[in-house]
Amino acid sequence: MSPVLAGVLQLLALVVALGLAYRPLGDYMAAVYSSKKHLRVERWIYKSVGANPDTEMRWPAYLRGVLAFSAVSVVFLYLLQRVQGGLPGSLGFAS
Numbered sequence: 001m002s003p004v005l006a007g008v009l010q011l012l013a014l015v016v017a018l019g020l021a022y023r024p025l026g027d028y029m030a031a032v033y034s035s036k037k038h039l040r041v042e043r044w045i046y047k048s049v050g051a052n053p054d055t056e057m058r059w060p061a062y063l064r065g066v067l068a069f070s071a072v073s074v075v076f077l078y079l080l081q082r083v084q085g086g087l088p089g090s091l092g093f094a095s
């Protein structure tokens with residue numbers, strides 16, 4: 001089988017899979033994201049972080065959240081790259 005034919009078949013399989021999954025998955029996601037009920041785990045998380053799930057987030061709180069998430073992500077990525085040579089599956093290249 002040629003690589004072009006394999007790529008076209010893979011693309012067709014992906015389109016068919018998405019076509020079959022979009023309706024049930026979309027209905028499920030709409031039900032989850034528009035529900036006013038919260039699961040026990042969600043309520044525990046909201047309580048532990050001090051968030052009120054029934055109020056909208058104002059822009060200063062959103063800005064703090066985005067900046068905090070970005071800072072944590074940068075630190076995590078830096079640490080991941082520092083220890084990359086010692087992780088399982090590493091090819092053993094010097095850092």
